[in-house]
Amino acid sequence: MPAPDPAILARKAQIVDRLRHVLPPDAVISDETETRAYECDALTAYRCPPLAAVLPASTAEVSAVLRVCHEEGVPVVPRGSGTSLAGGALPTADSVILGVARMAEVLETDYQNRFIRVQTGRTNLSVTGAVEEEDFFYAPDPSSQLACAIAGNIAMNSGGAHCLKYGVTTNNLLGVTMVTMDGTVVELGGAHLDAPGYDLLGIICGSEGQLGIVTEATLRILRKPEGARPVLMAYDSLEVAGQVVSDIIKAGLLPVAIEFMDRPCIRACEAFAKAGYPDCEALLIVEVEGSEGEIAEQLDLILNIARSHEPVELREAQDADEAGRIWLGRKSAFGAMGQLNDYMCLDGTIPVSALPEVLGRIAEMSREFGLEVANVFHAGDGNMHPLILFNANEAGQLELCEAFGAEILKLCVEVGGCLTGEHGVGIEKRDLMTHQYAPADLDAQMAVKDVFDPQWLLNPAKVFPLAASQQRRTPLAAAE
Amino acid sequence: MTLSMTEETRLQPTSEAELADAVAADPGPLRIKGGGTRAIGRAAAGNTLDTSGISGVTLYDPGALTLVVKAGTPLAEVETLLAENRQRLAFEPMDHRPLLRTEGSPTIGGMVATNASGPRRIQAGACRDCLLGVRFVDGTGRVIKNGGRVMKNVTGYDLVKLLAGSHGTLGILTELSLKVLPAPQASATLIFEGRGIRDAVALLSQALTSPYEITGAAYDPQRQKAFLRIEGFAGSVTYRAGKLMELFGSFAPVLEEDPERIGAIWRGIRDVEALHDDDGDIWRISCKPGDAPAIADRIDDATLLMDWGGGLIWARLPTGTDARQALQGLGGHATLIRTADPANTTLPVFHPEPAPVARISAGLRSRFDPRGILNPGLMA
Ligand SMILES: Cc1cc2nc3c(=O)[nH]c(=O)nc-3n(C[C@H](O)[C@H](O)[C@H](O)COP(=O)(O)OP(=O)(O)OC[C@H]3O[C@@H](n4cnc5c(N)ncnc54)[C@H](O)[C@@H]3O)c2cc1C
Numbered sequence: 047m048p049a050p051d052p053a054i055l056a057r058k059a060q061i062v063d064r065l066r067h068v069l070p071p072d073a074v075i076s077d078e079t080e081t082r083a084y085e086c087d088a089l090t091a092y093r094c095p096p097l098a099a100v101l102p103a104s105t106a107e108v109s110a111v112l113r114v115c116h117e118e119g120v121p122v123v124p125r126g127s128g129t130s131l132a133g134g135a136l137p138t139a140d141s142v143i144l145g146v147a148r149m150a151e152v153l154e155t156d157y158q159n160r161f162i163r164v165q166t167g168r169t170n171l172s173v174t175g176a177v178e179e180e181d182f183f184y185a186p187d188p189s190s191q192l193a194c195a196i197a198g199n200i201a202m203n204s205g206g207a208h209c210l211k212y213g214v215t216t217n218n219l220l221g222v223t224m225v226t227m228d229g230t231v232v233e234l235g236g237a238h239l240d241a242p243g244y245d246l247l248g249i250i251c252g253s254e255g256q257l258g259i260v261t262e263a264t265l266r267i268l269r270k271p272e273g274a275r276p277v278l279m280a281y282d283s284l285e286v287a288g289q290v291v292s293d294i295i296k297a298g299l300l301p302v303a304i305e306f307m308d309r310p311c312i313r314a315c316e317a318f319a320k321a322g323y324p325d326c327e328a329l330l331i332v333e334v335e336g337s338e339g340e341i342a343e344q345l346d347l348i349l350n351i352a353r354s355h356e357p358v359e360l361r362e363a364q365d366a367d368e369a370g371r372i373w374l375g376r377k378s379a380f381g382a383m384g385q386l387n388d389y390m391c392l393d394g395t396i397p398v399s400a401l402p403e404v405l406g407r408i409a410e411m412s413r414e415f416g417l418e419v420a421n422v423f424h425a426g427d428g429n430m431h432p433l434i435l436f437n438a439n440e441a442g443q444l445e446l447c448e449a450f451g452a453e454i455l456k457l458c459v460e461v462g463g464c465l466t467g468e469h470g471v472g473i474e475k476r477d478l479m480t481h482q483y484a485p486a487d488l489d490a491q492m493a494v495k496d497v498f499d500p501q502w503l504l505n506p507a508k509v510f511p512l513a514a515s516q517q518r519r520t521p522l523a524a525a526e
Numbered sequence: 527m528t529l530s531m532t533e534e535t536r537l538q539p540t541s542e543a544e545l546a547d548a549v550a551a552d553p554g555p556l557r558i559k560g561g562g563t564r565a566i567g568r569a570a571a572g573n574t575l576d577t578s579g580i581s582g583v584t585l586y587d588p589g590a591l592t593l594v595v596k597a598g599t600p601l602a603e604v605e606t607l608l609a610e611n612r613q614r615l616a617f618e619p620m621d622h623r624p625l626l627r628t629e630g631s632p633t634i635g636g637m638v639a640t641n642a643s644g645p646r647r648i649q650a651g652a653c654r655d656c657l658l659g660v661r662f663v664d665g666t667g668r669v670i671k672n673g674g675r676v677m678k679n680v681t682g683y684d685l686v687k688l689l690a691g692s693h694g695t696l697g698i699l700t701e702l703s704l705k706v707l708p709a710p711q712a713s714a715t716l717i718f719e720g721r722g723i724r725d726a727v728a729l730l731s732q733a734l735t736s737p738y739e740i741t742g743a744a745y746d747p748q749r750q751k752a753f754l755r756i757e758g759f760a761g762s763v764t765y766r767a768g769k770l771m772e773l774f775g776s777f778a779p780v781l782e783e784d785p786e787r788i789g790a791i792w793r794g795i796r797d798v799e800a801l802h803d804d805d806g807d808i809w810r811i812s813c814k815p816g817d818a819p820a821i822a823d824r825i826d827d828a829t830l831l832m833d834w835g836g837g838l839i840w841a842r843l844p845t846g847t848d849a850r851q852a853l854q855g856l857g858g859h860a861t862l863i864r865t866a867d868p869a870n871t872t873l874p875v876f877h878p879e880p881a882p883v884a885r886i887s888a889g890l891r892s893r894f895d896p897r898g899i900l901n902p903g904l905m906a
Contacts, residue, residue, distance in 0.1 A: 156816075157735055158731050158735070158815075158816050159731070159814050159815050159816045160734060160735060181737075182735075202680060203680045203684070205678055209678070210677075213651060213655060214678060216655075216684065216687070217651050217655045226882070230882050231882075232882045232883060232886070233880070233883075234883070236814070236857045236858070237814035237857065238812040238813050238814055238837060238857065238858045238859070239647065239648075239652070239812060239834060239837050239838070240641065240643075240647075240652060240691075240812050241691060242812070242859035242861070242876060242877035242879065243876050243877070243879055243883075243887055243905060244688060244691070244692055244696075244887050244890060244905075245641070245654055245687045245688055245690060245691050245692075246688075246883065246886060246887075247687075248654060248684055248686075248687020248688060248690070249683055249684055249685070249687060249688045251684065251687075252680050252683065252684045253683055253684075269735050269736060269737045270737060271737050272737050292589035292590070293589070295588075295589055295590070295591060295708075296588055296589045297708075298612060298708035298709070298710075298711065299708070300707065300708060336762060337765060339761060339762070339765050340758075340759075340761065340762040340765060343759050343761040343762055344759065344762075347759075395676040395677070395678045395679055396676065397587060397590050397592065397675065397676060398587075398589060398590040399587055399589055399590050424678070426677075427676070427677035427678050428590070428676050428677060428678070429676075429677070429678045462674070462675055462676070463674065463676050464674050464676055464679045464681045465681045466679075466680050466681050467676070467677075467678035467679060467680065468678055468680055469680070470680050471680075471681060471682060475681070479681070479682060482674075482681055482682075483671070483681075483682065484671070486668045486669065486670055487670050487671050487672065487682075488682070490664065490668075490670045490672070490685060490894070491672070491682050491683040491685065493893040493894070494683055494685070494688075494890065494893070495683075496889075496893065497886055497889035497890055497893060498886065498889075509682060509683075510682075
């Protein structure tokens with residue numbers, strides 16, 4: 047991270063004082079023992095307590111805080127629940143963390159028009175929780191949904207296991223209330239479906255907290271399907287399992303989820319969760335939705351495809367209990383890895399057709415680097431999740447792991463994919479951006495930030511390679 | 527590149543590189559043209575830059591549901607290719623020709639530049655939701671790419687969405703990647719006759735809040751007819767059609783199962799057939815579906831067609847009438863898609879933006895097109 051600005055550090059008391067003027071006393075945290083709670087997100091290898099943390103309770107308070115920070119020239123790092131895996135919410139010592147955790151209300155629920163309006167500190171799962179009684183749900187379902195906030199989901203354009211059918215956050219976001227760095231409140235979208243002019247909502251979603259602080263969101267809600275059922279398919283070859291995925295899609299089926307696990311992952315999950323998974327090279331979990339008859343119709347087609355590729359095992363869930371067990375291992379994959387070792391979770395995306403090649407090359411690299419990798423991913427949309435296992439207590443292992451991770455992500459780009467499918471760039475993939483984008487491509491993106499935040503005060507050291515954003519972040523230093 | 531000197535100079539590059547050079551060298555202003563069939567907004571002054579020479583399918587991977595295609599490629603060519611593989615553009619792009627009284631062959635670039643989406647938008651998303659990546663040339667002649675060809679991509683800012691629907695004012699699209707979807711095995715349409723507006727919007731809403739995956743929900747006030755479409759595997763369509771017939775039994779809907787007739791019904795709604803005849807101004811109003819009856823009440827003397835369960839209202843009004851009055855206090859927005867008197871109308875084509883949003887839009891224009899040469903004035 048860039049070195050903190052000593053002039054800001056020196057003015058800490060004055061800045062905190064001004065923040066206390068615009069917020070209730072308990073909403074400004076500046077004590078060093080307490081700011082530690084905000085020193086990192088889920089990318090815990092990087093930590094740094096902020097200058098202060100503020101917890102506003104309304105859009106007006108957010109605006110007031112931003113006006114103060116704007117005038118003082120203090121960087122602001124927005125924070126939802128701090129579950130980012132990319133270091134998106136990592137502060138610098140000269141920054142103020144602006145957390146939206148105290149803004150978690152449901153503002154409006156409208157079933158007839160199929161939307162809900164919430165404050166963005168609300169957790170993903172509790173949005174569905176708010177509409178479940180009426181048999182509705184909010185579709186994007188990141189595995190972190192119990193903890194992560196809509197704020198972070200919008201900033202990262204988060205996805206989930208069911209996005210093959212329902213899309214990711216951007217496809218389910220109808221409107222936002224947002225405050226730009228100078229304190230201006232901007233309303234975009236609403237309960238209607240498309241933008242009057244430029245699709246600014248589309249650019250806000252996924253902008254990693256660099257364009258504005260999103261305080262309220264209008265989200266599309268959907269009626270729950272009548273039912274859902276998974277099947278488990280085991281194969282003795284990664285290629286064949288990849289072919290099955292492709293054949294299912296080509297046959298015109300659109301399951302809600304197609305999850306893929308490789309042998310190291312299967313073994314770890316099995317040891318951890320005892321879901322009864324077969325020991326094989328590749329395991330697929332395919333889930334379909336609908337009424338009993340509709341489920342049967344789709345499963346029939348899917349199982350025919352599956353059988354034609356000589357599976358080691360096919361397991362259809364006969365009841366809710368069996369369905370639960372099919373998902374159990376997959377859902378505990380991250381926990382299982384955590385038990386084994388420290389791990390780094392990547393999320394590069396590749397064209398589905400490149401799956402076998404990429405898995406093969408990751409296995410080769412794993413031998414070269416001497417670090418184990420387990421693969422679990424959303425196969426229908428090519429979003430990989432290689433988990434690299436390492437030992438953080440052993441000197442040099444984190445660096446080795448990061449180097450290995452970078453090679454995997456470059457490979458994803460090389461085969462026609464991208465660095466990140468749902469976790470975001472943050473600080474983690476910032477310096478790899480030049481592998482996916484040419485200087486002009488990055489410049490066009492940074493030009494958007496110039497418009498929303500001309501002084502580059504909002505989450506400034508993220509997303510773009512530091513060298514590329516240097517001049518914009520520190521115009522004075524650059525001019526010297 | 528061909529230069530024809532008919533009524534005006536026409537630039538017709540045949541590659542992205544040629545296009546970039548042409549833009550860099552041209553003092554502007556430039557009028558960006560794909561097929562020229564979606565003439566929305568005030569025609570910009572200047573030389574025409576015709577993108578139809580940059581054409582062809584770059585990559586089609588049916589197993590990955592992705593298509594990469596150059597911007598000047600005729601939409602019809604793409605639709606034929608997809609149909610051969612039993613796939614389609616799920617957002618159902620409308621054909622603007624009959625409504626706007628234009629001629630020519632719609633291109634993929636024009637479709638994206640106008641974010642053209644049809645009835646299925648309620649279920650499959652808009653063009654912008656199916657757009658995975660773009661390549662474009664900005665107003666300085668720089669080639670820029672964003673997104674890619676994979677379904678999930680959060681690498682950097684999403685300029686893909688920004689370019690969709692930007693009507694050629696931020697950049698000239700050269701190549702697009704699109705998510706395609708399987709074409710369904712079967713479909714069915716329920717037709718409700720003799721329904722008033724309130725009644726119809728309520729029933730569309732009830733259907734859209736059912737678990738039966740409605741892919742079309744429209745209402746034609748002239749004919750007092752409401753339409754509901756479902757699509758999918760044969761067994762599933764039969765099942766859901768049965769459920770809906772049961773749910774709405776008291777309205778005695780007619781079930782249409784003939785694919786030809788279903789196709790014709792939804793093409794008609796998609797292309798706003800109800801408003802083709804007669805002159806007047808054509809407005810496209812985007813609103814909260816439940817507000818549709820109130821909006822309809824407030825516009826006198828209008829011919830209407832409602833799609834998206836009421837969330838999209840097409841209105842034909844006497845020339846010069848401001849449809850935006852009807853939205854007061856309700857939210858939503860209105861675009862003046864066609865006017866009978868382009869020379870004299872003072873009504874803005876695009877919905878006026880509140881000051882902070884207008885500042886952002888102007889800021890983006892000045893960054894992507896600092897010389898102000900790309901379709902100047904079209905959206906501002
Ligand atoms: C175990 C685990 C599993 C996960 N699984 C998934 C998954 O399946 N799919 C997936 O997509 N992600 C997943 N994630 C990643 C993470 O949960 C998501 O990125 C999530 O959206 C972050 O939300 P948050 O509220 O915790 O945001 P934070 O971590 O607090 O912040 C994330 C980013 O959002 C910005 N931000 C926060 N609030 C605002 C605001 N109000 N306005 C503007 N910007 C803001 C921050 O500055 C930061 O850049 C997982 C993480 C973990 C730890």
